Amino acid sequence: MRELEELRGKKLCEQGFVKEHCAGLADILRAYIEKRYRVPALEQTTDELMAALRISALSKDKHTELQNLLQLADLAKFAKWKPALPETDNMLASAIAFVQQTAEH
Numbered sequence: 210m211r212e213l214e215e216l217r218g219k220k221l222c223e224q225g226f227v228k229e230h231c232a233g234l235a236d237i238l239r240a241y242i243e244k245r246y247r248v249p250a251l252e253q254t255t256d257e258l259m260a261a262l263r264i265s266a267l268s269k270d271k272h273t274e275l276q277n278l279l280q281l282a283d284l285a286k287f288a289k290w291k292p293a294l295p296e297t298d299n300m301l302a303s304a305i306a307f308v309q310q311t312a313e314h
Contacts, residue, residue: 212237213305222297230297231285238278238304245311255279267311274307 216237221230239250242258246265250258259276267275281300284290292300 210305210308212240213301213308217301222294227291227297228285228289231282231292231300234300234304235279235282235286238275238282238307241308242275245313255283271307271311274303278303278307 213234216230216233219230219233221227221233236251239258242248242250242262246262246267248258248261248265253261255276258279259272262272262275278300281290281292281296285292
C-alpha cells in the first residue's frame with residue numbers, strides 16, 4: 210500500500226510520464242502478487258502470470274481485475290498507449306482496492 214501511495218504522490222502522469230507511471234504500477238502489483246501468492250510474477254509475462262494464478266486462491270473476479278490492470282499497463286509500456294489522466298487515476302484506485310481486498314489479515 211505504501212508503494213502505491215508513493216506512486217500516487219509522484220504525480221508522474223501530471224508531468225507527462227504516463228509510461229513510467231504504468232510501469233511502476235505494474236511492478237508494484239507484480240511484487241505484491243509474488244509475495245502474497247508465491248508466484249514468480251516479476252519474471253513472467255502477463256499471460257504466464259495469469260495462467261499461474263488460475264490455481265491460486267484468487268477469486269475469478271479478482272483474477273479478471275488483475276488481468277485487466279496488467280494488460281492496460283502493458284499497453285502503456287509496450288504499445289505506446291497513452292491513457293488520459295482519469296484512466297490512470299482509475300488504474301491506481303483499482304490497484305489499491307485490489308491490494309486492500311486480497312491482503313492477508
